[in-house]
Amino acid sequence: MQCINRLSRLTLLLGALLLSACDVKENIPNQQAGIIARGELRVGTLYHPLYYFIRKQGEDGLDYELARQFAERLGVRLTMVPAYHLDELFGLLDEGKVDILAAGLINTPLRRQHYRFGPSYYEVAQTLAYRKGQPRPTELGQITGGLRVLAGSSQAEWLHRLGPDYPELRWETRREADAEELLRQVAEGDTDFTLVEDTLLARTQRYYPNIAAAFTLSEPLPVAWVLEQRTDDSLYSSMLDFFDERQADGTLARLNEKYFGHIQDFDYVDTRTFLRRTEDRLPRFRPLFERHAGKLDWRLLAAVSYQESHWDPQARSYTGVRGMMMLTEDTAKLMGVADRLDPEQSIRGGAQYLGQLKARLPDSIPEDERIWFALAAYNMGLGHLLDVRRLTKKRGQDPNAWAQVKENLVLLHQPKWYRQTRHGYARGREALHFVNNIRQYYHSLQWLNGPQTDPGINTVRNEPQADSPLPSEI
Incomplete structure (x- = not known):
């Protein structure tokens, strides 16, 4: 009889634990609800003049402006979490330290195997940059000098994918650098070529005029925000609605003009x-x-x-x-x-x-x-x-x-x-x-002459400019 009572008590205890576990699971919020409950949207990014940088008036950049508006739409504060290279950036998302990545990231086949991409908000083309005065290749098979790309970048993925078609092609990756640093290396003769987005090359030619586009490797590719792959669509759905609204109200066109509208022509x-x-x-x-x-x-x-x-x-x-x-x-x-x-x-x-x-x-x-x-x-x-x-x-x-x-x-x-x-x-x-x-x-x-300011406001008064985390912040 005692054994039966003990068995009954054990059964009741296990049942209570199972019911408790079910209740906990049912009370776990979806991703968006969790962000709202936390009161904070955490966005991983890279220090970059297009994505995110800090000036005297505060934070700025194309991805920052959009992220701030998205956080406002969710009714939460925005926290930007900058990384210094791509491996670190994706690690932030893998480790759950950020909710999304917003850093001009190209939607590529390899990345889609591990992550989910939001809507495209502009497009870029993979472009080979070389130094003027050197032989200009017209296709990958003609590259005989040094070629450097960023580790973990879409450019490195592109080269790996094309590798079997060009068995003689050799390249090296750089982890502790950014794309502008690689363009500087080309301009100063430290390497012969690099592969970058056409938009970045166009911006950088204004201060490294001896670099130019040799050829473009691809049709325009979509740039988008990145999320974890999960069955929960709550945050992803809100992101879709957000970009649809920003497309319709002209915000994306205005930001495109602000950051890219003056770089088309180069003399x-x-x-x-x-x-x-x-x-x-x-x-x-x-x-x-x-x-x-x-x-x-x-x-x-x-x-x-x-x-x-x-x-x-x-x-x-x-x-x-x-x-x-x-x-x-x-x-x-x-x-x-x-x-x-x-x-x-x-x-x-x-x-x-x-x-x-x-x-x-x-x-x-x-x-x-x-x-x-x-x-x-x-x-x-x-x-x-x-x-x-x-x-x-x-x-x-x-x-x-x-x-x-x-x-x-x-x-x-x-x-x-x-x-x-x-x-x-x-x-x-x-x-x-x-x-x-x-x-x-x-x-x-x-x-x-220092980091970017509002062109309508003068904040530069002869003092040293020390609020820029990277020399390329403009």
Whole structure:
């Protein structure tokens, strides 16, 4: 009888434990609910001028901006968890230390075997970079020199996959580096080739103009965020909805313009000349740019001046504009500039005029895009810029998005369109070229002179810049 009682008690105890285990399992939240309960979205990333970097105003970067918006959508705080190389980055996800990875990661077959990818938010192409003056290969079989790629990268995966077709091809991987470091090694002759994304090569050519694209190995490949592979779709579903919304409301187009809109064209001779003049001319005028920049970044002001005059105080054009900032007589008079050929007066007047144009723009234009609108107005006049905004709206586009407005600048050359405006014909193509060039020069000055700042706010005051974890943060 005692044995039966003991058996009954044991049975009851085991049953209670099983029921308890079931209750615990049923109470385990799904991935998204767990993040919301924690109150924190943890995002693994890499220090990089496109993905994530730190400036004086705080965190920034394309992936950071999207991650911040996604965290806001979930109603939680965002914590960025930077890694220093790809193996470490994927290790963060494998070990459950982050919820997603957001670092310009290419969706590849090998990675899909182990991870889940969200929607693509831009595309890149695998491109072989070489040093100008060296023989240019046109396909992998012609590579005879040193080829370096990042360990664990999509480029290394690509080469492994193509290896059987090119048995003579040799390459080496680098773990403690980033893609910009490999491009620097090519530029300085430490290696002959590297394989990188076309977008990164285009950005980096502005300060290493002796590197170029030999050929492209692939069609455009999707870049996306990365999650664990799991049956729980809660976070993945929210991510799909998030990117659909950001596509529909124009956020992705705006960010694409912000980070890639100025890198399409590269002029080797112009870039070499610009870099040389940052050494032999800019130091003389830098104190003036810093002194009179006001709320603008002095490097932006310097970029405008280079576009206008190549930092030549005696510059003049056939239209009558003159000086460092190429002011018209009317603008000079309005800004209190008595001598347009005096460098300080010209820089002060140009800075004040650009600041006034920026302030006069409609409040509906996002703050981080206002400066590009102001620069277009600086070139062709505020009235013509407002005309283009009206034409943009008439065509069913967003007049507050620089990416869409700039497409319509060329309409001011066409009678069909400029007849519909208040101010008529204008050289819209010139204004587009003007703004794109300034963005390129500004980008180069950011790399040469410290970490990125808001182009509309001057935070650089001669003090050393020490808040950048990598020298490539721009």
